[in-house]
Amino acid sequence: MSEKIIVAIDAMGGDNAPKEIIKGAVCALKENNNIKIILVGKQEIIDNELKNYDLKSYENLEILDAQDIITNDDSPTWAIRNKKESSIVKGLNLVKDKSADGFISAGSTGALLSCATLLLKRLPKISRPALATLLPNLNGVSLLLDSGANVDCKAIYLEQFAKMGSLYMEHVMKIKNPRVALVNIGIERSKGSLLLKEAYELLGGSKLNFIGNIEARDIPYGSADVLVCDGFIGNVVLKHTEGLTKGLFHMIKNELNKNIIRKLGGFLAKSAFIDIKNKFDYNKIGGAPFLGLNSIIIKVHGSSNYNAIKNAVKQCVGFIESDIIGQIKDFPGE
Amino acid sequence: MSEKIIVAIDAMGGDNAPKEIIKGAVCALKENNNIKIILVGKQEIIDNELKNYDLKSYENLEILDAQDIITNDDSPTWAIRNKKESSIVKGLNLVKDKSADGFISAGSTGALLSCATLLLKRLPKISRPALATLLPNLNGVSLLLDSGANVDCKAIYLEQFAKMGSLYMEHVMKIKNPRVALVNIGIERSKGSLLLKEAYELLGGSKLNFIGNIEARDIPYGSADVLVCDGFIGNVVLKHTEGLTKGLFHMIKNELNKNIIRKLGGFLAKSAFIDIKNKFDYNKIGGAPFLGLNSIIIKVHGSSNYNAIKNAVKQCVGFIESDIIGQIKDFPGE
Numbered sequence: 001m002s003e004k005i006i007v008a009i010d011a012m013g014g015d016n017a018p019k020e021i022i023k024g025a026v027c028a029l030k031e032n033n034n035i036k037i038i039l040v041g042k043q044e045i046i047d048n049e050l051k052n053y054d055l056k057s058y059e060n061l062e063i064l065d066a067q068d069i070i071t072n073d074d075s076p077t078w079a080i081r082n083k084k085e086s087s088i089v090k091g092l093n094l095v096k097d098k099s100a101d102g103f104i105s106a107g108s109t110g111a112l113l114s115c116a117t118l119l120l121k122r123l124p125k126i127s128r129p130a131l132a133t134l135l136p137n138l139n140g141v142s143l144l145l146d147s148g149a150n151v152d153c154k155a156i157y158l159e160q161f162a163k164m165g166s167l168y169m170e171h172v173m174k175i176k177n178p179r180v181a182l183v184n185i186g187i188e189r190s191k192g193s194l195l196l197k198e199a200y201e202l203l204g205g206s207k208l209n210f211i212g213n214i215e216a217r218d219i220p221y222g223s224a225d226v227l228v229c230d231g232f233i234g235n236v237v238l239k240h241t242e243g244l245t246k247g248l249f250h251m252i253k254n255e256l257n258k259n260i261i262r263k264l265g266g267f268l269a270k271s272a273f274i275d276i277k278n279k280f281d282y283n284k285i286g287g288a289p290f291l292g293l294n295s296i297i298i299k300v301h302g303s304s305n306y307n308a309i310k311n312a313v314k315q316c317v318g319f320i321e322s323d324i325i326g327q328i329k330d331f332p333g334e
Numbered sequence: 335m336s337e338k339i340i341v342a343i344d345a346m347g348g349d350n351a352p353k354e355i356i357k358g359a360v361c362a363l364k365e366n367n368n369i370k371i372i373l374v375g376k377q378e379i380i381d382n383e384l385k386n387y388d389l390k391s392y393e394n395l396e397i398l399d400a401q402d403i404i405t406n407d408d409s410p411t412w413a414i415r416n417k418k419e420s421s422i423v424k425g426l427n428l429v430k431d432k433s434a435d436g437f438i439s440a441g442s443t444g445a446l447l448s449c450a451t452l453l454l455k456r457l458p459k460i461s462r463p464a465l466a467t468l469l470p471n472l473n474g475v476s477l478l479l480d481s482g483a484n485v486d487c488k489a490i491y492l493e494q495f496a497k498m499g500s501l502y503m504e505h506v507m508k509i510k511n512p513r514v515a516l517v518n519i520g521i522e523r524s525k526g527s528l529l530l531k532e533a534y535e536l537l538g539g540s541k542l543n544f545i546g547n548i549e550a551r552d553i554p555y556g557s558a559d560v561l562v563c564d565g566f567i568g569n570v571v572l573k574h575t576e577g578l579t580k581g582l583f584h585m586i587k588n589e590l591n592k593n594i595i596r597k598l599g600g601f602l603a604k605s606a607f608i609d610i611k612n613k614f615d616y617n618k619i620g621g622a623p624f625l626g627l628n629s630i631i632i633k634v635h636g637s638s639n640y641n642a643i644k645n646a647v648k649q650c651v652g653f654i655e656s657d658i659i660g661q662i663k664d665f666p667g668e
Binding site: 186190216232233237242246262 | 549584
C-alpha cells in the first residue's frame, strides 16, 4: 500500500454514470493531494470523458478497465458468477487484494452488497454486515442501520448493528456516548415482534448507551444517535424519508404558486427552503458504508451527482483516518 | 335499532378527554339531526362537562356510566379481564348488543383492538381485522392497512387486507377501480420477505387492480390507492409520516425565523403552509376504522381534538350509509 489513500470508484454505476462519477472523482483529486483514485469501468468511455478536464497531473488517477456492467435488472447472485468483468466485481477485487483502501459505487445496491459479502471477509465478531445510512434530523444526523442489506435478521445481528453503529457515531461522527435505540412501534419493552423483544434484552445487558425503543414519529426529532432495525424496516424508513421530504417540498411549491402574495412570500423565504433541502440532500452527505467487512465499501445513491461522489471520497478518507474497521474489530468495552 | 344512527363515544380516552371528546360529540349533534350519541364514561364528569354547552335538547344524547378507564400503561389482555367497567369495554358491548351502530375511541390502541377482537365477531372471510388509516399524499389520500393491529401476518391476511382496502376506497371514498400495492423495498416481484413474495402471488391472481410492489419513497406521491402491509410496517409508515411532517414544519419555522426577510416571506406565504398542515392534520381526517369486524369501530388519534371526534362521527355515518360491512361480508367479484 502506498502512503496515499487509494480509493477505487465504480465509474459505470448509477443513473448519472459516467459523467457525474468522473466529475466527482476529479473534484476529489483537486481537493486532496494525498489520495489516489482508480476509476473502474470501460476504458474508452472513461478516457473520452476525462478529455473534458484539465487535470494538471494524472499521476493520482488510474483507470482499471472493466468491460461489463451489472444493472439493476441483473439478479445479484447471477451477476457475481457471470459478470466477473464488471466494474463492481473488479472494484471489489481491488479492495480484496489491498490494491485499494476503499471502493465506492452508485450501482445496484443488491449486486454491490451480495458481491461484497461473497468476495470480502467479514470482521471476526460480525455475522452480517449492515448498510449504515446517515439520516438528517432536527438537531443533526442519526445513523440508521441496517438500512437495506438484511431483510431477515436475528436478535444477535441487531445487537451487532447497534455496536457497530455506536462505534461509528463515536469515532467517525465524534459523538460522545451515542444514544442507541431500537426502531419499534411503541416504547415499552414488551412492544413489537419476538425479534425486537429479544434484541431489547440483549441491548439492555450490553455496555452501550441503550435508551430503549424509539417510535418512527420521534426519528426526525433526533431522539437517538443510532437507530437499529432490520434491513426491511431500515429501507422503508430511509426511502420514506426521501419520498416524504421531496413530496412535501413539492406540495409547498404547488401551494406557493397559487397566488401572487404566496409567490412573493416564497421568493423572500427561498433561502430557508434551500437550507432545509440541503440538509436532506444525499449528495451532500455522501454515501452509506457497508459496515462489518474487513474493507471499506461505500454505497452512494443511484441518482448521485458529482458532489455525492466527492463527498463519498471524503468519507472514505475519514473512515480510514478514524480506523473504524479496527474499532469494530476490537469491540472495545465488551 | 332506532331510525337514527346511534354512535357510542368513549368520553374518557385520549390525551384531551373528556373536554375535547365531549365538545366533538356536541358539535356532531348540532350538525346532524339524524344521529344519536351515547357518551360512555364517568357520569359525574360528563354531566359536569356538559354544563358548558347550551344544547337545545338532550334527546339525542345519552350517557352510559363507566367508572373505570383503561390507560396506555395497562396490558390489553389484563384490562379486558379486569376492567369490565371501563369505557372501552362498555362501549364495545353497546355495539355488540346492537344498542349502538358504531363506537369511537381515542383511548389505548392496543386495548381497543384487543377488546374489539375478543368481544366482537369477525366477518366470515376475515382471519384478522386490520386498522385502516387514510394517509394524505400529493394527489389526495391512500388507505394504509394494516396500520398497527397485526405485527405478525400471513400472506392470506395481507390478501384480505387488500380486498377490504379496495372495497373501502371504492365504496366509502368513491374511487373507481382502486390501485392496490404491497409496501416493499423494491418494485420487482422477487423483492422482500417470503411473506411478501407469497402475498404478491396471491394478489397477482386476484381480481383486484393489483399494481405490484410500491417503495416507501413513492407513497407520498399517491402512486397507489391501497397500501397493503403488515401492522408493523404500517405503523412505522404512519408514525413516520406524522413525525417527519411535523419535524419538517418545525425546521421550516426555525429557518424562517433566522432573518427579517425570511420572516416577511414566511408571513406572506403563511396560508400556503396552513393549507398543507391541514392536509396532514389527523383531526380533519377523523379516525381509522378497524376493518373486518361485524361492527364499526373507529380509533381516533390519542391527541385528537373536538374536530377529530366530530369528523369520526361523520365517518361512522358514512360507513353505515355505504354499508362497508356488507360489502366486505360479500367480497363481490371473487
